[in-house]
Amino acid sequence: MTEPDAVSGVDGAAKQAGRGANEEGEGTIRRVTEPDAVSGVDGAAKQAGRGANEEGEGTIRRVTEAKHHEVRQTTTRTITLEVTRYRPGQDSAPVLESFDVPLMDDWAVLDGLNYIKDQLDGTLSFRWSCRMGICGSCGMNVNGEPRLTCGTFFTEFGDGPIRIEPLKGFPIIRDLVVEVDDFLDKLRHVKPWLIREGEELPLTTEHAQTPAQLEAYKQYSMCINCMLCYSACPVYVLDPDFLGPAAIALAQRYELDSRDMGDRFDMLNLDEAVWGCTFVGECTKVCPKHVDPAEAIQRYKVTAAMRSILPWSRR
Amino acid sequence: MIDVLIVGGGGAGLRAAIAVAEADPELSVAVVSKVYPMRSHTVSAEGGAAGVIAAGDSLDEHCYDTVSGGDWLCDQDAVEAFVAEAPRELIQLEHWGCPWSREADGRVAVRPFGGMKRERTWYAADKTGFHLLHTLFQTTMKYGEIRRYDEWYVTKLIVDDGRVHGVVAVEIRTGHIETIAARTVILATGGCGRVFPFTTNAAIKTGDGMALAYRAGAPLKDMEFIQYHPTGLPFTGILITEAARAEGGWLINKDGYRYLQDYDLGKPTEKPKLRSMELGPRDRLSQAFVHEQRRGRTVETPYGPVVYLDLRHLGERKIDARIPFVRELCRSYQNLDPATDLIPVRPVVHYVMGGVHTDLDGATPIAGLYAAGETACVSINGANRLGSNSLPEILVFGRRAGTAAAAFAQAHRQAEPPAVHAQGEDERRRLERAREGNHGGDRIADLRERMQHTLEGAAGIYRTGAELAKAVDTLAELRERADGARMDDTSATFNTELINLQELHTMLDVAQTIAACALNRRESRGAHQRTDYEARDDREFLAHSLVYRAPDGAPSVGLLPVTITRWPPGERVYGRD
Numbered sequence: 104m105t106e107p108d109a110v111s112g113v114d115g116a117a118k119q120a121g122r123g124a125n126e127e128g129e130g131t132i133r134r135v136t137e138p139d140a141v142s143g144v145d146g147a148a149k150q151a152g153r154g155a156n157e158e159g160e161g162t163i164r165r166v167t168e169a170k171h172h173e174v175r176q177t178t179t180r181t182i183t184l185e186v187t188r189y190r191p192g193q194d195s196a197p198v199l200e201s202f203d204v205p206l207m208d209d210w211a212v213l214d215g216l217n218y219i220k221d222q223l224d225g226t227l228s229f230r231w232s233c234r235m236g237i238c239g240s241c242g243m244n245v246n247g248e249p250r251l252t253c254g255t256f257f258t259e260f261g262d263g264p265i266r267i268e269p270l271k272g273f274p275i276i277r278d279l280v281v282e283v284d285d286f287l288d289k290l291r292h293v294k295p296w297l298i299r300e301g302e303e304l305p306l307t308t309e310h311a312q313t314p315a316q317l318e319a320y321k322q323y324s325m326c327i328n329c330m331l332c333y334s335a336c337p338v339y340v341l342d343p344d345f346l347g348p349a350a351i352a353l354a355q356r357y358e359l360d361s362r363d364m365g366d367r368f369d370m371l372n373l374d375e376a377v378w379g380c381t382f383v384g385e386c387t388k389v390c391p392k393h394v395d396p397a398e399a400i401q402r403y404k405v406t407a408a409m410r411s412i413l414p415w416s417r418r
Numbered sequence: 419m420i421d422v423l424i425v426g427g428g429g430a431g432l433r434a435a436i437a438v439a440e441a442d443p444e445l446s447v448a449v450v451s452k453v454y455p456m457r458s459h460t461v462s463a464e465g466g467a468a469g470v471i472a473a474g475d476s477l478d479e480h481c482y483d484t485v486s487g488g489d490w491l492c493d494q495d496a497v498e499a500f501v502a503e504a505p506r507e508l509i510q511l512e513h514w515g516c517p518w519s520r521e522a523d524g525r526v527a528v529r530p531f532g533g534m535k536r537e538r539t540w541y542a543a544d545k546t547g548f549h550l551l552h553t554l555f556q557t558t559m560k561y562g563e564i565r566r567y568d569e570w571y572v573t574k575l576i577v578d579d580g581r582v583h584g585v586v587a588v589e590i591r592t593g594h595i596e597t598i599a600a601r602t603v604i605l606a607t608g609g610c611g612r613v614f615p616f617t618t619n620a621a622i623k624t625g626d627g628m629a630l631a632y633r634a635g636a637p638l639k640d641m642e643f644i645q646y647h648p649t650g651l652p653f654t655g656i657l658i659t660e661a662a663r664a665e666g667g668w669l670i671n672k673d674g675y676r677y678l679q680d681y682d683l684g685k686p687t688e689k690p691k692l693r694s695m696e697l698g699p700r701d702r703l704s705q706a707f708v709h710e711q712r713r714g715r716t717v718e719t720p721y722g723p724v725v726y727l728d729l730r731h732l733g734e735r736k737i738d739a740r741i742p743f744v745r746e747l748c749r750s751y752q753n754l755d756p757a758t759d760l761i762p763v764r765p766v767v768h769y770v771m772g773g774v775h776t777d778l779d780g781a782t783p784i785a786g787l788y789a790a791g792e793t794a795c796v797s798i799n800g801a802n803r804l805g806s807n808s809l810p811e812i813l814v815f816g817r818r819a820g821t822a823a824a825a826f827a828q829a830h831r832q833a834e835p836p837a838v839h840a841q842g843e844d845e846r847r848r849l850e851r852a853r854e855g856n857h858g859g860d861r862i863a864d865l866r867e868r869m870q871h872t873l874e875g876a877a878g879i880y881r882t883g884a885e886l887a888k889a890v891d892t893l894a895e896l897r898e899r900a901d902g903a904r905m906d907d908t909s910a911t912f913n914t915e916l917i918n919l920q921e922l923h924t925m926l927d928v929a930q931t932i933a934a935c936a937l938n939r940r941e942s943r944g945a946h947q948r949t950d951y952e953a954r955d956d957r958e959f960l961a962h963s964l965v966y967r968a969p970d971g972a973p974s975v976g977l978l979p980v981t982i983t984r985w986p987p988g989e990r991v992y993g994r995d
């Protein structure tokens with residue numbers, strides 16, 4: 104089958120379709136040469152423009168010049184960003200739009216997107232915040248790979264073009280923004296908090312935890328919830344019920360914490376949880392924080408298998 | 419009707435939410451945040467959280483460090499309460515699972531930090547804020563009664579007859595505009611660093627909560643006190659934590675000279691010395707940079723002058739164990755390795771000491787309205803915050819505000835007045851009009867940039883009355899132009915341009931208060947340095963600035979005496995003892 108496509112509408116039916124196969128492919132690319140066609144037209148004309156291109160002209164809408172803008176440094180070089188555009192209710196399917204932005208050595212893909220938003224087309228929608236790789240907001244597909252756009256630099260792509268699409272595997276809300284509520288429901292489901300029994304220590308005393316005990320779970324606590332691992336996971340893309348890499352890694356973060364007294368066996372020992380994983384390992388490869396969700400899952404498979412043979416062995 | 423509505427899902431907001439849930443599980447509590455809570459800027463805090471726990475340390479010493487670090491502008495009753503409760507809050511976080519770094523025997527480890535006389539800064543490597551935020555966020559999931567409005571943007575506080583009654587908010591995903599009635603509201607939206615062009619602050623730090631309170635008639639306090647952190651990466655403004663210096667890093671100029679010794683901060687020693695040299699307070703270090711630059715001893719780069727942070731002598735092992743994020747950031751964003759290369763750094767806007775005027779329980783002068791964290795000014799930070807005081811601050815005062823709001827909601831059960839609906843409808847119409855678009859006018863980004871450069875020029879590390887007066891006028895003019903700003907996006911779905919426009923307005927309101935307060939304070943104190951009034955003036959200005967929004971929209975500044983309990987104003991001494 105073809106690569107699953109990230110693009111889909113937000114309603115349930117389109118969501119299902121979007122998780123399946125690629126429908127349109129290159130047919131949805133569009134080219135526009137006049138800057139005004141992007142920044143100056145009213146909503147109706149724009150809508151018409153999008154409609155016309157759905158027929159698959161094979162063109163990319165192109166924006167080459169900013170009207171009002173001052174770049175702190177001047178450069179004559181530019182690089183082309185091909186960016187997914189999609190507005191539900193106005194566009195029947197996502198299309199690519201092409202923008203030329205200054206090719207600055209220090210710029211990340213996110214800087215390019217902000218240049219578009221600030222100077223070329225204020226209607227482009229995407230999430231970002233910390234621009235230092237810790238808030239987890241700006242995950243997108245960059246030339247087909249799930250990446251944090253704040254930490255993905257132009258220098259990696261030569262003369263371009265760079266294609267920027269929403270993360271695969273999630274319903275698109277608009278442009279580069281995808282719906283991630285499913286993950287938060289799954290995270291809550293694994294009880295991502297310290298489970299204790301009996302009397303709590305007073306607030307004058309901490310639990311002892313040696314550096315080795317900390318090390319046992321530490322890497323799983325480094326997950327920034329950026330969703331790149333879900334986007335890369337071939338199981339999740341086909342089966343939205345799969346608990347998925349980050350939620351399992353975070354369950355393990357508490358399971359392996361010496362202070363935790365909980366038991367997450369019933370939520371992890373399931374076909375939709377650890378046993379659903381086919382151990383492709385893509386999650387670990389794409390993780391920008393070097394968490395190893397694939398290992399978390401395989402380790403829990405061992406734990407779960409031991410529990411089945413030796414039911415009294417809890418951990 | 420929601421009992422406690424919290425605006426902002428960072429550390430202060432989430433800590434408040436848990437406090438409400440624990441105070442009374444019958445109370446309804448909502449967290450309304452323009453981003454998913456784990457995206458909040460608390461996530462970026464690196465170095466640590468101060469709390470007295472080590473043998474040989476004392477609450478009084480933490481108080482004195484904080485008060486002298488704040489150049490005696492802190493309210494000392496607030497500092498005493500803060501210092502006393504900080505350790506308990508940090509232990510509470512430990513009980514909730516925060517992965518604090520540990521000593522070999524399993525106790526929580528502490529490290530030195532700038533301006534602190536003892537080692538009292540708890541840390542989780544150098545991702546303390548990240549771990550603190552995720553621990554809090556995941557812990558809130560335990561409480562079914564905490565309802566989240568993720569990616570909702572609050573545009574207005576509804577206030578009638580001196581009391582808050584709720585908010586108006588836009589659901590960003592759908593464009594749905596809703597009036598959410600609430601018995602109490604806690605503002606916990608963080609700071610406003612984005613009013614400056616070069617800042618460590620995330621894109622979301624646009625002073626929303628400050629502007630909401632200010633427009634509703636509550637005063638802001640001490641807005642002129644803007645903290646420049648001495649070590650930001652050029653271009654990106656990414657923070658290199660003070661922990662890098664606490665672990666032994668040196669600041670050197672273009673000649674490889676540890677220049678801080680020339681600025682009354684002590685003499686260089688091999689090992690870091692507390693309250694000395696690189697472990698001096700941030701205001702003094704950033705000011706020293708400006709003098710180095712004037713002497714021609716900084717290095718020119720395309721992104722401005724820099725000095726260097728030298729960590730090479732720490733060695734790879736120590737860097738990886740204690741400050742791994744510093745190495746990760748340098749490699750990913752500056753293309754260098756601090757184990758072998760010098761890190762170029764320059765002062766960068768990091769924190770605002772000022773904020774919404776509150777009492778020790780986070781209460782503002784508007785009944786039912788509270789504020790906590792960087793949004794608020796209690797004040798414990800005075801004229802200059804010490805590194806690692808802000809994380810315990812969000813915990814201590816987040817909890818206090820949550821507890822106080824819960825009690826207020828329990829005591830005031832009456833239904834909403836008719837004004838709530840009327841004000842909500844007015845705000846809805848305003849937002850709908852904005853969303854109709856506007857194809858004339860200035861670009862949002864252009865106005866934002868002008869505002870940022872105006873403030874940087876006039877309200878930077880050193881200031882003059884003439885420049886500030888000019889900035890007050892420029893900002894007023896920009897505010898008028900922002901009313902007619904261009905808006906191309908007319909979509910209801912995830913309209914980020916609509917949000918950016920609202921944020922431009924909040925930033926301009928906040929920017930005006932910064933310039934006005936700075937102009938009014940004719941002295942130099944902490945982070946506020948006036949070259950036309952070089953001395954601290956305790957006779958006139960041992961007082962907070964309180965700024966109200968006048969009926970015509972202009973800021974109106976007054977003064978409020980500082981509360982002194984046990985530490986009379988004295989000289990700030992670093993490196994001399």
